[in-house]
Amino acid sequence: MKLTGAQILIKMIKFEGVDTIFGYPGGATIDIHDELARHPDLRHILVRHEQGAVHAADAYSRAHDSVGVALVTSGPGATNTVTGIASAHTDSIPMVVFTGQVPTALIGNDAFQEVDIVGITRPCTKHNYLVKDPNKLAATIREAFHIARSGRPGPVLVDLPKDIIQAEIEFEMPEETALRSYKPNYNPNKKQLAKAVAMLKEAKRPVIFAGGGVILSRASDALTRIAKMADIPVTGSLMGLGAFPGSHPLWLGMLGMHGTFRANMSIGNSDLIIAAGVRFDDRVTGNVKKFAPHAQIVQIDIDPTSIHKNIPVHCPIVGDCKAALEGILDLMEKEDPETLKIDRAPWLDQIDQWKQTTPLKYEQGPKIIKPQYVVEKLYEITKGEAIITTEVGQNQMWAAQFYHFDKPNHFITSGGLGVMGFGLPAAIGAKAACPDKLVVDVAGDGSIQMNIQELMTAIESRLDVKIVILNNRYLGMVRQWQEFFYDKAYASTNMENAPDFVLLAQAYGAKGFRCDDPAKVEETLKLGLETPGTVIMDFRVEREESVYPMVPAGGAITEMLLV
Amino acid sequence: METNRYLLSILVDDEPGVLSRIAGLFSGRGFNIDSLSVATTADPHVSRITMVTNCDAQVIEQIKKQLHKLINVITVTDLTEKKYVERQLALIKVHAKPEKRAEILRIVDIFRCKIVDVGHSHYIIEMSGNSEKHAAFVSLLKPMGIVEIAATGSIALARENGK
Numbered sequence: 001m002k003l004t005g006a007q008i009l010i011k012m013i014k015f016e017g018v019d020t021i022f023g024y025p026g027g028a029t030i031d032i033h034d035e036l037a038r039h040p041d042l043r044h045i046l047v048r049h050e051q052g053a054v055h056a057a058d059a060y061s062r063a064h065d066s067v068g069v070a071l072v073t074s075g076p077g078a079t080n081t082v083t084g085i086a087s088a089h090t091d092s093i094p095m096v097v098f099t100g101q102v103p104t105a106l107i108g109n110d111a112f113q114e115v116d117i118v119g120i121t122r123p124c125t126k127h128n129y130l131v132k133d134p135n136k137l138a139a140t141i142r143e144a145f146h147i148a149r150s151g152r153p154g155p156v157l158v159d160l161p162k163d164i165i166q167a168e169i170e171f172e173m174p175e176e177t178a179l180r181s182y183k184p185n186y187n188p189n190k191k192q193l194a195k196a197v198a199m200l201k202e203a204k205r206p207v208i209f210a211g212g213g214v215i216l217s218r219a220s221d222a223l224t225r226i227a228k229m230a231d232i233p234v235t236g237s238l239m240g241l242g243a244f245p246g247s248h249p250l251w252l253g254m255l256g257m258h259g260t261f262r263a264n265m266s267i268g269n270s271d272l273i274i275a276a277g278v279r280f281d282d283r284v285t286g287n288v289k290k291f292a293p294h295a296q297i298v299q300i301d302i303d304p305t306s307i308h309k310n311i312p313v314h315c316p317i318v319g320d321c322k323a324a325l326e327g328i329l330d331l332m333e334k335e336d337p338e339t340l341k342i343d344r345a346p347w348l349d350q351i352d353q354w355k356q357t358t359p360l361k362y363e364q365g366p367k368i369i370k371p372q373y374v375v376e377k378l379y380e381i382t383k384g385e386a387i388i389t390t391e392v393g394q395n396q397m398w399a400a401q402f403y404h405f406d407k408p409n410h411f412i413t414s415g416g417l418g419v420m421g422f423g424l425p426a427a428i429g430a431k432a433a434c435p436d437k438l439v440v441d442v443a444g445d446g447s448i449q450m451n452i453q454e455l456m457t458a459i460e461s462r463l464d465v466k467i468v469i470l471n472n473r474y475l476g477m478v479r480q481w482q483e484f485f486y487d488k489a490y491a492s493t494n495m496e497n498a499p500d501f502v503l504l505a506q507a508y509g510a511k512g513f514r515c516d517d518p519a520k521v522e523e524t525l526k527l528g529l530e531t532p533g534t535v536i537m538d539f540r541v542e543r544e545e546s547v548y549p550m551v552p553a554g555g556a557i558t559e560m561l562l563v
Numbered sequence: 564m565e566t567n568r569y570l571l572s573i574l575v576d577d578e579p580g581v582l583s584r585i586a587g588l589f590s591g592r593g594f595n596i597d598s599l600s601v602a603t604t605a606d607p608h609v610s611r612i613t614m615v616t617n618c619d620a621q622v623i624e625q626i627k628k629q630l631h632k633l634i635n636v637i638t639v640t641d642l643t644e645k646k647y648v649e650r651q652l653a654l655i656k657v658h659a660k661p662e663k664r665a666e667i668l669r670i671v672d673i674f675r676c677k678i679v680d681v682g683h684s685h686y687i688i689e690m691s692g693n694s695e696k697h698a699a700f701v702s703l704l705k706p707m708g709i710v711e712i713a714a715t716g717s718i719a720l721a722r723e724n725g726k
């Protein structure tokens with residue numbers, strides 16, 4: 001059967017089980033879009049900026065638990081994807097990005113809209129390809145999906161010259177990818193698993209520290225059962241929220257720079273940390289020299305480079321989180337349950353005391369809305385069941401602190417890179433993946449303006465998303481640092497000159513509501529969430545509210561600034 | 564922390580961009596490369612990269628893991644942990660003033676090097692050996708007046724049963 005490159009591309013994307021892609025056309029990819037129009041079973045969502053396509057694909061991947069796909073043209077289309085790819089790379093999100101490229105004969109000649117996107121994205125992709133032979137197109141696409149989703153997942157870019165897309169060749173379904181140079185190790189070493197269980201039996205003050213890897217490897221159930229069986233309290237990184245039920249008494253809240261007092265104190269005083277799917281980013285460790293000084297550390301990760309990178313580890317376990325945690329669970333089930341939690345009561349009492357004395361707190365007065373109150377009400381009204389995406393800054397931290405996630409894949413944030421402008425396109429991607437779910441972008445007034453054009457995408461594609469702006473008329477997180485560390489000199493962070501978000505919503509054909517009265521927060525949220533279509537809710541909040549606790553950069557995580 | 568010299572032998576897929584991935588990994592993560600040499604192996608789809616780097620024990624562990632993580636890297640062998648043979652090749656152009664010629668020839672002889680080009684005022688000497696031999700040879704020739712040096716990085720292979 002003879003097929004064009006464009007037809008092969010679409011066939012292979014469908015073969016990989018993808019039903020939705022996010023894209024934006026151009027001269028180099030016009031043939032692909034022409035062909036796509038004949039494939040109603042592969043939904044193409046036309047974004048308004050290529051960055052939006054990549055963030056949407058990222059969130060689609062997380063909400064759908066599959067590979068996200070973006071398709072853009074050469075040159076500026078390709079360079080516009082870089083931020084989104086870098087974010088997915090840091091967060092290990094499986095994704096394949098297809099970029100158009102000038103015809104092979106012109107490559108290297110500074111042709112119109114030519115950029116070396118493979119060179120540009122080499123350090124921020126898991127792998128990338130320039131396809132130079134149409135006969136290798138199908139196999140390369142298959143390999144790209146394989147690499148994106150296996151091992152430690154990540155984004156893979158495939159650059160497609162126009163003549164490859166237009167070529168007509170005999171198509172044959174390629175064999176399953178087998179690479180001699182890439183064989184991720186899923187199966188953990190049994191001895192190490194046994195060692196971890198032995199360490200647990202010795203421990204008096206254990207903590208489980210869950211990260212994004214637990215969610216990516218679908219290990220939440222195993223992790224939850226381990227914690228419950230041995231009464232081990234659980235904390236998480238930003239990417240790990242939802243890996244363990246946020247409403248369970250053993251949940252400590254998030255760890256790190258804006259972690260809860262009890263999570264940071266628990267890690268600081270623990271004698272055993274079972275870390276799963278985390279990479280000990282500086283935002284969770286604080287000063288590495290003072291991190292968990294009394295703890296033995298068990299670290300489970302599919303990526304050996306994550307182990308021993310920042311923190312010395314006593315029991316490294318290289319392998320799939322799910323396989324490792326299930327292996328540990330099997331061994332635990334063979335033990336007398338009491339031996340797994342000797343002397344646990346004093347530890348849990350201590351943690352409870354930290355929780356009682358120093359909870360997350362804020363005071364909602366009668367006049368000005370507190371941003372935390374908006375998130376707390378959002379949690380109550382949605383019963384914790386919405387998919388929450390976030391922008392970056394204080395809004396992101398308050399969403400992480402005050403919305404409690406009982407299930408994985410419900411909190412979608414740009415964790416490792418912290419990309420302002422992530423939340424709105426991400427909400428669109430999540431909605432495309434889960435049309436029956438309520439999807440809410442918890443936004444800042446600064447960030448929302450970075451990809452505001454995607455409102456049009458939401459409306460055109462009928463992907464109804466709800467945007468809750470915690471509008472402090474500041475680049476709040478930066479302002480907070482200026483308040484604490486720069487004598488309140490608020491340089492370049494004032495955002496009072498801003499559009500009227502209600503009118504802006506209307507200009508795009510969305511609905512907009514504003515609220516500046518604490519007594520009306522609940523009412524406005526209900527109205528906004530119940531109103532059909534895409535809605536912006538503009539909450540005018542306390543301008544100089546700060547996120548607490550806060551660990552100043554370079555400090556130990558147990559040395560927190562508190563309210 | 565104490566730094567050491569490490570000699571890595573890396574087998575990679577012979578594909579465009581592989582060297583750039585490795586160089587990019589080193590520059591992006593602030594690892595340093597002292598020398599690098601690349602050539603195909605008996606298998607035409609596989610190239611061997613021999614690399615010398617100076618770093619501490621924790622960094623070399625990261626380097627090895629990070630290299631291994633690159634999709635096109637097949638194996639990473641740390642020869643420093645094994646018995647191995649190491650060679651560099653250098654071409655050295657020296658001033659050959661009549662009164663110095665005898666001494667140059669003597670040094671060349673002692674080091675078992677070869678004179679591969681003789682000009683009116685210059686010799687070009689070919690030398691092969693490990694990095695210590697290279698350094699010793701160059702320091703002895705220096706007083707004669709070295710004009711130019713072209714040298715390869717180290718290449719190395721593990722000896723049989725090279726544990």
Ligand SMILES: Cc1ncc(C[n+]2csc(CCOP(=O)(O)OP(=O)(O)O)c2C)c(N)n1
Pocket residue numbers: 391392393394395396418419420421443444445446447448470472474475476477478
């Ligand atoms: C693309 C990008 N540019 C700059 C930053 C640096 N930055 C981090 S938080 C922040 C302020 C965000 O302001 P806003 O969206 O209003 O959120 P708030 O902190 O006020 O809730 C800035 C500028 C960033 N994270 N991303």
Ligand SMILES: [Mg+2]
Pocket residue numbers: 444445446470471472473474475476495
């Ligand atoms: Mg703000």
